[in-house]
Amino acid sequence: MADKIYRVNMNDLSFKIEEVPQEWMGLGGRGMTSTIVAAEVDPECHPLGPNNKMVFAPGLLSGTIAANSGRNSLGAKSPLTGGIKESNVGGTSAAIFAKLGVKALIIEGIPEDDSTFYHMHVTRENVTIEACPELVGKDNFEVLDAMEEKYNKKVAVMTIGRPGEMKMLISNISVRDPKGKLRSHGRGGLGAVMGSKKIKVITVDAEKYKETELADPTKFKAANKVFTKALKENPISGEGLPAFGTNVLVNIINEAGGLPSMNFRSGNSENAEEICGEHMAENIEARGGSTTHGCHAGCVIQCSQTYNDDEGNYLASGFEYEMIWAFGANYGINDLDLIAKIDHLMDDLGVDAIETGVAFGVAAEGGLVEFGDGEEAYRILAEEVANGTPIGRIIGSGTGNIGKLYGVVRVPVVKNQAIPAYEPRAIKGQGITYATTPMGADHTAGYAVATNILNSGGYIDPLKKEGQVELARNLQIASAAVDSTGMCIFVAFPALDDPACLPALIDMINARFGINLTGDDVTNLGKTILKTEHEFNLKAGLGSADDRIPEFMKYEPLPPHNVVWDFTNEEIDAFWDF
Amino acid sequence: MPEMIDVTVKLFAQYRKDNFKVEVRSYVQNTIARDIIADTGIPIERFPIGVLMVNGRHVDENHALNHGDTLSMFPKVGGG
Structure with a gap:
């Protein structure tokens, strides 16, 4: 049917x-x-x-x-x-x-x-x-x-x-x-x-839980086999993510000087070793729990985990890099277990890890809380946010609004959405994605970190401007298409480095529906989606002046590389030339 | 005697297993990253080098180290 x-x-x-x-x-x-x-x-x-x-x-x-x-x-x-x-x-x-x-x-x-x-x-x-x-x-x-x-x-x-x-x-x-x-x-x-x-x-309720119908089951199975092999054999999706989770990134982004710390004052965190993926994996091994957990059936990457306290009691699952960075490096909590407790509370309340964590950073800047005071963050979430008190409403209004209420200038948002765990000044391709994606600051919209830092899909120097706009454009087009398939964004790692991966993905779509999409069709789909979204934003009043990185990043050099955000408006706006 | 240099070597992810996390090590002047990789004994056949950095900047294995440099070694890692 x-x-x-x-x-x-x-x-x-x-x-x-x-x-x-x-x-x-x-x-x-x-x-x-x-x-x-x-x-x-x-x-x-x-x-x-x-x-x-x-x-x-x-x-x-x-x-x-x-x-x-x-x-x-x-x-x-x-x-x-x-x-x-x-x-x-x-x-x-x-x-x-x-x-x-x-x-x-x-x-x-x-x-x-x-x-x-x-x-x-x-x-x-x-x-x-x-x-x-x-x-x-x-x-x-x-x-x-x-x-x-x-x-x-x-x-x-x-x-x-x-x-x-x-x-x-x-x-x-x-x-x-x-x-x-x-x-x-x-x-x-x-x-x-x-x-x-x-x-x-x-x-x-699907009532019957059998698989959906396929136009060509034989072709589909063959393509899925190639695709699954590409995921499992890739060193990132097949080994690094199952072993350390997404939190493996704390150390490499910190070493590169791009880990936003103390409300985006530095690209290095002194808490890195306390909150990193390696430390988390050690704790999991020592305390019971599991380094692998799939967020959906059919996941072969298993980047999620079960994280327990030192008595073996469950603390959190889906304990991700963004959460740990936001509360660990950016707000300054140096206790992974306390961050896990906050993570579980936030799962229960249903609040976004990035927006909430970065909000606490700006709240600390404004004097509402103190950097690193995790117990107070927990209390505010459990008592104030959960009950909608005035303080709870302030935190609940998000990063940009807190900045306005407290007269803070260092407010890391694009289109009023909090910037995630990669510094635009030190990872410039990612900065271009934050500035231009119709979503507001969003790392998943075009993950230039892959090519700026992780040597996936080649290498483009993160501290230089050359090649970043084109990189961010190509990744955003590809991500818009991948986001249409139902695929997890981490298929990007094998897709960037394994030539068998993307054709197998397209073969599966074709075998599912009995159609003949080509690679160009998929690229065009990505372009059409981006343009449709951009057009909506223009009509909503979000123009090129909103495709901008916060001004303080233009004049505050970011340690340790002491870099500023140095793209001209024209260079950023050229993103849309396609 | 060749002149010696101190290099802070940092290991990450799978490279830490049965090895150090961070160590200041002594090498002769102009030692390249590839030689230090070999010297640490990290299992690059099983987990090939993904990223090498000196003082937070990406380098390749032929990069010659100077006194006081920090060399960071990562297998392929990723997330998001």
């Missing part, structure tokens, strides 16, 4: 099924969400008002046996950036949507009766929307338990905690993973959009 569009209107709690328009047939993931948002959402609308929409779409390969194909995209206008947003996540939702034949789930409107929150349950050709007063004021793990009790364990769960209910800009949407832990549609304040629509939780 052909895939359908499921459309829910929260104004009257109605639901209908639509055929997929011909021009959307070849789209999935980010390509689908950005196309629908651009077509249906008024770029000038208030992101938390009735005219914003949430669009979920599984990737083109989600629901198949393809390795690492379990990423689900969510699109909307972001209340944090004021521009278009696509945020994708592991967990079980992508595969279950795909198995159910849902090409996209579009949620529009806001209920007239806003006195409660609703639980939306998606099944084959039906969506029910019921008030769930018993879940209001609960955080994610409690919602997860309630849903597991109500349904079978395979049901996908997407939920917001209290910060999402309160429409805080740091709030995210949490998604159940195969082991009952949480992954997140992390960035851009999308939890606030879900909160504005008065949706507490969405569950998706």
